[in-house]
Amino acid sequence: MLTKVLSAAHFGLEATPIEVEVNVFKKGFPGFSIIGLPNKSIEEAKERVKTALINSGIDFPNLKIIVNLAPADIPKEGSLYDLPIAIGILASMELVKIPEEKSFFYGELSLDGGLRHTKGVFLLALAAKSLGIKNLFVPKDSANEASVIGGINAYPVSSLSELIGFLNGVSEIKKLSHTVHGSLSTGYEAVEFDFSEIIGQESAKRAMTIAAAGGHNIFMQGPPGAGKTMLARATAGILPPLNEEESLEVTKIYSLTGNIPPGEGLITQRPFRTAHHTTSRIGLIGGGSDPHPGEISLSHNGVLFLDEFPEFPRSTLEALRQPLEDGKVSITRIAGSVTFPASFMLIAASNPCPCGYLGDPKKECKCTPRMIMKYQAKLSGPLMDRIDLHINVPAVDIEKLIASPTSSKTSRGAVANSRQIREQVINARKIQNKRFKGLKIYTNASMKNKHIGKFCDIDKGSLLLLKQAVNTYNLSARTYFRLIKVSQTIADLSPERSRRILPNHVAEALQYRIRTNS
Amino acid sequence: MAKKFNRKIGKEGEEIAAKFLLGKGYKILERNYYTKFGEIDLIASKNNVLTFIEVKLKHGDDFGIPEEMIGYSKLSQVQRMAEFYLMDKPKMAAIYKAYSIDAVCIMVGEDGEVERISHYENLTF
Numbered sequence: 072m073l074t075k076v077l078s079a080a081h082f083g084l085e086a087t088p089i090e091v092e093v094n095v096f097k098k099g100f101p102g103f104s105i106i107g108l109p110n111k112s113i114e115e116a117k118e119r120v121k122t123a124l125i126n127s128g129i130d131f132p133n134l135k136i137i138v139n140l141a142p143a144d145i146p147k148e149g150s151l152y153d154l155p156i157a158i159g160i161l162a163s164m165e166l167v168k169i170p171e172e173k174s175f176f177y178g179e180l181s182l183d184g185g186l187r188h189t190k191g192v193f194l195l196a197l198a199a200k201s202l203g204i205k206n207l208f209v210p211k212d213s214a215n216e217a218s219v220i221g222g223i224n225a226y227p228v229s230s231l232s233e234l235i236g237f238l239n240g241v242s243e244i245k246k247l248s249h250t251v252h253g254s255l256s257t258g259y260e261a262v263e264f265d266f267s268e269i270i271g272q273e274s275a276k277r278a279m280t281i282a283a284a285g286g287h288n289i290f291m292q293g294p295p296g297a298g299k300t301m302l303a304r305a306t307a308g309i310l311p312p313l314n315e316e317e318s319l320e321v322t323k324i325y326s327l328t329g330n331i332p333p334g335e336g337l338i339t340q341r342p343f344r345t346a347h348h349t350t351s352r353i354g355l356i357g358g359g360s361d362p363h364p365g366e367i368s369l370s371h372n373g374v375l376f377l378d379e380f381p382e383f384p385r386s387t388l389e390a391l392r393q394p395l396e397d398g399k400v401s402i403t404r405i406a407g408s409v410t411f412p413a414s415f416m417l418i419a420a421s422n423p424c425p426c427g428y429l430g431d432p433k434k435e436c437k438c439t440p441r442m443i444m445k446y447q448a449k450l451s452g453p454l455m456d457r458i459d460l461h462i463n464v465p466a467v468d469i470e471k472l473i474a475s476p477t478s479s480k481t482s483r484g485a486v487a488n489s490r491q492i493r494e495q496v497i498n499a500r501k502i503q504n505k506r507f508k509g510l511k512i513y514t515n516a517s518m519k520n521k522h523i524g525k526f527c528d529i530d531k532g533s534l535l536l537l538k539q540a541v542n543t544y545n546l547s548a549r550t551y552f553r554l555i556k557v558s559q560t561i562a563d564l565s566p567e568r569s570r571r572i573l574p575n576h577v578a579e580a581l582q583y584r585i586r587t588n589s
Numbered sequence: 590m591a592k593k594f595n596r597k598i599g600k601e602g603e604e605i606a607a608k609f610l611l612g613k614g615y616k617i618l619e620r621n622y623y624t625k626f627g628e629i630d631l632i633a634s635k636n637n638v639l640t641f642i643e644v645k646l647k648h649g650d651d652f653g654i655p656e657e658m659i660g661y662s663k664l665s666q667v668q669r670m671a672e673f674y675l676m677d678k679p680k681m682a683a684i685y686k687a688y689s690i691d692a693v694c695i696m697v698g699e700d701g702e703v704e705r706i707s708h709y710e711n712l713t714f
Contacts, residue, residue, distance in 0.1 A: 099709070100656065100659075100692065100709040100712050101654075101656045101657075133654055133656060
C-alpha cells in the first residue's frame with residue numbers, strides 16, 4: 072500500500088515541503104531502498120528506522136519497501152526524514168492512521184525509538200505558517216522552537232510509540248502553547264569580564280560604548296597586554312537584548328546550523344562570536360557546496376570579534392568588505408544562490424607592528440620599516456574605510472595598576488560597571504528602534520544614505536565642521552556618511568533630548584576617525 | 590570442519606529447492622554449475638525462460654532470515670556467473686532468449702521440518 076507523509080527540506084533559510092512516499096509491497100524480494108537524491112545521512116536512516124521500529128515493539132516487515140522523497144530532483148540531507156519514513160512504513164502496514172489534515176512530520180530517531188533534538192524546526196514552523204499547514208509533529212527537545220510561531224499546532228513528540236498511540240487515538244500529546252517573545256527573560260547575564268575590572272582605558276571604554284550603542288565597527292590598536300582582548304570580551308556584557316524582530320532573524324540562522332540548545336526556543340541573547348585567525352574563508356563568510364552560513368551570519372545582529380586582525384589571510388579579510396557594507400552575504404554555488412543576513416558589528420584588534428611596541432613611549436620598537444609596512448599593508452584602505460571607530464589602546468601606566476586595588480574602595484563609584492553602561496546602551500537603542508520603526512533597520516550603523524537625510528537632524532555648525540574635516544583630511548564620501556552615523560549615535564547617548572547632531576558630537580566622532588600614528 | 594557442514598546444508602537446500610521447483614513446472618538443467626567466480630546452485634527453465642537460481646537455507650531465525658543473506662554483491666556474482674555460463678554454452682544461449690535470476694529461500698525449524706519456502710522471481714537491485 073502506498074502512503075504519503077509530509078516533511079521538509081532546507082535550502083538556505085527556506086524550508087520546502089517534501090513528500091515522503093512509502094510503498095510496502097505485498098510481493099517481491101525483501102529490501103529497503105530510499106530514492107530521491109538522498110545523501111549518506113539519509114541512507115543510514117534505513118538502519119535507524121528499522122531498529123527504532125523493532126525497539127518500539129513493532130515487527131519490521133520482511134517485505135519490499137521503497138521510499139521516495141519527492142520532488143526527486145532536490146538533493147536532500149540530514150537525519151530529519153527518520154520520523155516521516157517510520158510513520159510512512161507504519162501507515163503502509165495499516166498500523167497507524169495519518170491525520171486527514173495536512174501535517175508535517177520531522178525528526179531524527181534514536182535506536183531506542185525516542186526522538187532526538189533536530190536542527191531546523193524553527194524554519195519548518197515558519198514554512199508551515201506560510202503554507203497554511205496546521206500540525207507539526209517534532210521532537211520534544213526541539214518543539215519550543217516551533218512554539219514561538221503563532222497560529223500552528225506544535226506537538227512535542229518524545230518517542231515513536233507515543234506518536235503511534237496519539238495517531239491511533241489511544242493516548243494524548245498536548246500541543247505546546249504559543250510562546251511570546253516578551254515572556255522570555257532578557258535580564259542581565261554576567262560575562263567573563265566587567266568593565267569596572269578594566270583599569271584605565273577610559274577613552275577606549277567610551278568608544279566601545281558608542282560602538283555598542285550604534286552597532287558601529289571598531290578597530291583597536293595597541294601594544295600587547297594593554298587590554299584589547301579584555302575590552303572586547305567585556306563588550307559582550309554591555310550589549311542590549313535582542314528585540315523581537317532581531318530575535319526572529321537570529322533564531323532562523325541558529326536553527327539552520329543547529330546552534331539552538333535542546334529545549335530552547337527563541338534566541339534572546341545578542342550573539343557575540345569570536346573567530347580565530349586560522350578560521351577558513353568559508354568558515355567565516357559561509358559557503359560549501361550546499362551553502363551554509365559562516366561566522367559573519369552567526370553574528371548577525373550581534374558582534375563578531377576578530378583578534379589579531381592582520382594575522383588573518385588577506386583574502387579572508389577582503390571577503391569581509393561586501394558584507395560589511397550590505398549587511399548580508401550572497402553565496403552562489405552550483406546548487407543555487409543563497410543570501411544570508413550578516414549585519415554584524417565588527418570588533419577588530421591588532422598590534423601596531425610585529426613586535427607590538429611601535430609608538431610606545433617606554434619600550435623601543437625592534438621592527439624594521441619594511442616589516443612594519445608589510446604588517447600594516449595587510450589591512451587594506453577599503454577595509455579600514457568601512458570601520459567607523461579607530462582607537463588606540465595604550466599600555467596602562469604602572470602607577471595606575473598599583474593604585475587601583477587599594478583605592479578601589481574610594482573610587483568604585485567613579486568607575487562605571489557593565490550593568491550601568493548597558494543601561495545607557497539600551498536607552499540609545501530604544502531611541503534608534505523608535506526612529507527606524509518598520510524599516511527592518513535596528514541601528515544607526517545600518518542606515519543607508521537615503522535614511523540619513525530623512526532621520527538625521529544636523530545643525531549648521533556641525534555641517535561646517537564636517538566640511539572642513541573632509542577637505543583637510545581628504546575623507547571619502549563613505550567616511551563622510553559614516554561620520555554622520557557615529558555623530559548620531561553620540562547624540563543618542565547624550566543626555567540632551569533633542570537628538571540633534573551638534574558640533575561637539577561631530578568633533579568626538581572625528582576624533583575616532585582620524586588616525587595619527589600610522 | 591565448518592566448511593564440510595556448510596556443504597551439507599547447501600546440498601540439503603538444493604534438494605528441497607529442486608523438488609519445489611519441479612512441482613511448480615520447472616525443468617532442472619544443471620546443479621552446482623562451477624565457474625571461476627563460484628557456483629550456480631540451480632539452473633532451470635520454464636516457459637522458454639532460462640533461470641539461474643540462488644538457494645539459501647537457514648536453520649532457525651537466530652541469525653536472521655535467509656533473505657538478508659542475499660544482497661547486491663551476491664546478485665551481481667550470480668549475474669557474472671550466468672554470463673559466463675552463456676558464453677560457455679552457446680547452444681543454450683541460442684535456445685533461450687530470456688533469462689532471469691531467482692532466489693529460493695528456505696527456513697528449516699529446530700526439528701528439521703521445512704517451515705517456509707519462498708520463491709522470488711526476476712530479482713534486480
